[in-house]
Amino acid sequence: MQPPKKTYTLQEATKKLEHYCAYQERSHQEVRQKLMDMYMIPEAIDVITIHLFEHNFLNEERFAKAYVSGKFNIKKWGKSRLAYQLKQKGVSKCNINLAIDGISDKQYIDVFNSLANKKVDLIKESDKWKKKKKFVDYFIRLGWESYLVYDKANELIK
The missing domain is CATH 1.10.10 (Arc Repressor Mutant, subunit A)
Structure with a gap:
């Protein structure tokens, strides 16, 4: 037999979500999911979400x-x-x-170059094509633009 679900009043749920949002920044989707996990009805979810937005807990x-x-x-x-x-x-x-756009182009390129220089030394592969593939796969998985990755791979792995 399962224990009964914990239920919350509108005030309790609002306080709980204020703490949830104050702890770290949350997206609207995370907040809605948290409220659904608390078994709140859709009308209560809307009321609480609006409250959090108006009181700058959610932005x-x-x-x-x-x-x-x-x-x-x-x-x-x-x-x-x-x-x-x-x-x-x-x-x-x-x-x-x-x-x-908050990331400056200079900072972005500096981070990429620094990371690329470290990564190329860490890849233990004697075949240059396999090494390039590992290098490229790693950076593409991290979401770096392919033109940057391929240029850097060709520059560092010869």
């Missing part, structure tokens, strides 16, 4: 900028992976572009 632009900053600086993701992941989280195209 899609701020979420997108924080997400891009974190994933770029920590995981070294490229722009295409960042855009794809934000799209999966239901962020609008406008906010995706705004967040990605």
Whole structure:
């Protein structure tokens, strides 16, 4: 026999979601999913979402900028992976572009070059074609633009 589902009043759920959003930036989709997991009815979900938005607990632009900053600086993701992941989280195209434009071109290229120089030394492969393939696959998976990746592979692996 399963234990009964925990139910929440509108006030309890609102407080819980305020803490959820205050802890770290959340997307609208994450908030809606959290409320659905709490078995809230659609009308309550709308009321709470509007409350969070009006009281600045929820802000899609701020979420997108924080997400891009974190994933770029920590995981070294490229722009295409960042855009794809934000799209999966239901962020609008406008906010995706705004967040990605926050990365300076110089910083973007510097991070890529530094990462590429480290990665090429880590690939233990004697066949230059296999080494290039491993190099290219790694950077494409991280979402770096193919023209950057292929140019760098040809420059570093001869």
